[in-house]
Amino acid sequence: MKLLSAPLQGLTDVRFRRQHHLQYGGIDEYYAPFARLERGRLRDKERRDLLPERNRGIPTAAQVIAKDRDEFARLCDLLQRMGWDRIDLNMGCPFPMQYHSGRGSGLLPHPDRVALILDEMRQRPQVSFSIKMRLGLEAKDECMRLLPLLNEAPLTLVTMHPRLGIQQYKGSVDMEAFESFYEGCTKPLAYNGDIRSTDDITRTVKRYPRLEAVMIGRTLIDHPQLALLWKSLQKASNKT
Numbered sequence: 001m002k003l004l005s006a007p008l009q010g011l012t013d014v015r016f017r018r019q020h021h022l023q024y025g026g027i028d029e030y031y032a033p034f035a036r037l038e039r040g041r042l043r044d045k046e047r048r049d050l051l052p053e054r055n056r057g058i059p060t061a062a063q064v065i066a067k068d069r070d071e072f073a074r075l076c077d078l079l080q081r082m083g084w085d086r087i088d089l090n091m092g093c094p095f096p097m098q099y100h101s102g103r104g105s106g107l108l109p110h111p112d113r114v115a116l117i118l119d120e121m122r123q124r125p126q127v128s129f130s131i132k133m134r135l136g137l138e139a140k141d142e143c144m145r146l147l148p149l150l151n152e153a154p155l156t157l158v159t160m161h162p163r164l165g166i167q168q169y170k171g172s173v174d175m176e177a178f179e180s181f182y183e184g185c186t187k188p189l190a191y192n193g194d195i196r197s198t199d200d201i202t203r204t205v206k207r208y209p210r211l212e213a214v215m216i217g218r219t220l221i222d223h224p225q226l227a228l229l230w231k232s233l234q235k236a237s238n239k240t
């Protein structure tokens, strides 16, 4: 079972990723916070965070947020030119400014636009693409309507955070809706949301044995040894 570090704008920049990787470990891949286009270019802060020389030796996925195929293609061009061949698409951001402009969770109600973006991925076989998503922007059946497209897409991982975009981080995660998605998803799947302890990881892995990975966000900031601790406990229990 892989453990992933979730992207958190303002928190998991390259300094965090490097320090965590060197001092704690236990994380199989770090997701960089989303990069977006500003006047056709990457913003300076995001470009600096994604400079290959600063990320060398740290297993990292770059993440982009885009409203349509053109914007996605432009971001991929910029990142591939920098040397990135591992890119995640953000389809979960719950900030109103993003979803009102059709980015992040604002993509979820639009299978037509998602289909075009997935088609753009097909044109770039040298890149390992994944997506990070929510159940929907306003309704939890939005992810189910996307499933046939996702199952056919060249995705190496789908990460599901089972809340709606409009919920932001309020209310509890909807495990019933996650279960329906888990049953229908034929791509490698990661679970993300409210993992706070080694017991939470163990419970999730036992309940969903086909999961490829568990992604940890906010807890890793306060409890940076969580991933390594869980892996050590696993190793010890496999020996007994």
Ligand SMILES: Cc1cc2nc3c(=O)[nH]c(=O)nc-3n(C[C@H](O)[C@H](O)[C@H](O)COP(=O)(O)O)c2cc1C
Residues within 6 Å of the ligand: 006, 007, 008, 009, 010, 032, 033, 034, 063, 090, 092, 093, 132, 161, 192, 193, 194, 195, 215, 216, 217, 218, 219
């Ligand atoms: C401050 C903050 C910034 C975030 N930035 C991003 C981001 O850049 N990209 C993304 O996909 N998700 C982002 N998220 C969502 C997290 O990656 C994650 O999905 C969410 O926190 C739920 O996981 P957790 O309960 O383990 O924290 C952000 C969340 C927070 C609280």
